[in-house]
Amino acid sequence: EDRKVPGNGATPGSEPVKTPPINAEKELRDLAGVEGARIHIIDVSEETSHNAAITRISSEEQKLIKGIHARFQVEVTNFSSSPRPEAEVAFSVNGEALEVKKIADICPHESKTVDFEVKGGFKEPGYHYVSASITGDQLRVDDTRHYSVEVFDSVRVLLINGDPGI
Secondary structure: OEEOOOOOOOOOOOOOEEOOOOOHHHHHHHHHOOOOOOOOOOOOOOOOOOOEEEEEEEEOOOOEEOOOOEEEEEEEEEOOOOOEOOEEEEEEEOOEEEEEEEEOOEOOOOEEEEEEEEOOOOOOOEEEEEEEEEOOOOOHHHOEEEEEEEEEOOOOOOOOOOOOOO
């Protein structure tokens, strides 16, 4: 594009000097010096920027047992200065969609928790992952969270009743 740029030889009334268009994403990648670096550019020029995030996934149980119901809590936080309208929270296990629940409006800078249950529990012992995601906003990178869990085949229990000779 033709434009007069101070400091590149252009003076008022002179011919415009051709300057190449700026590719900000390429320039940032070059500065980072990392091959394949992902650059996220967020337009912050609006007065209000909407950002909600999945900030926590936790399990009610200390140990998860194969075949036993497992309950999880998903926390959604509104980081913007305006209310977050109703959103859908999707919950999945090992990449398989399990359930979607609606979450009511979230006030600015507040959090709400949604409960999910894996009915019948996990079918196999070992490591599994659960994920929660919300409908997108301007910062998609925090709209999904993953949580790794270990599922046990069984739990060893020793019962002592206190009576001698039993």
